[in-house]
Amino acid sequence: MNATTANRLAIREDxxxxxAQAQKEQLLAALAATEDLELDLSGVGEMDTAGLQLLLLLKREVLQQGKQLKIISHSPSVQHLFDFCNLVGVFGDPMLISAKP
Structure with a gap:
């Protein structure tokens, strides 16, 4: 993971x-450091249900703490898993879908 600004976190790994364990700690620490977290998932090569559970945990924490979470970019693997699990609306972030097949 790579923090690019005080409130933006870019994940550049699967x-x-x-x-999961290391990412959980980093995601929660990033949330603790700001009221408005932007998460860049464009560098995620592979995501499984453990990664999805981390995002759902982060979303739950955001709601409980009255903070904001915005996913600003989705890799194809993230898009696929969100769509497959019918969770696009849960996160409420616009997804830009490539015209490439």
């Missing part, structure tokens, strides 16, 4: 069970 979000799978193998990274």
């Amino acid at each position: 979000m799978t069970i193998y990274q």
Whole structure:
């Protein structure tokens, strides 16, 4: 993960069970440091249900703490998993879909 600004966090690695524990700590720390977190997922190569659970945990924490979470960019694997699990509306962020097949 790479923090690019005080309230923006870019994830540049897979979000799978193998990274879940470390990513959980980093995501919660990033949320604790701001009231308005922007999450850039454009660099996520692979995401499994463990990565999805982390995002759902983060969303729950945001709602409980009265903070804001905005996913500003989605990689194709993130888009696919959100769509497959019918969770696009849960996060409420616009997804730009590429014209490429």
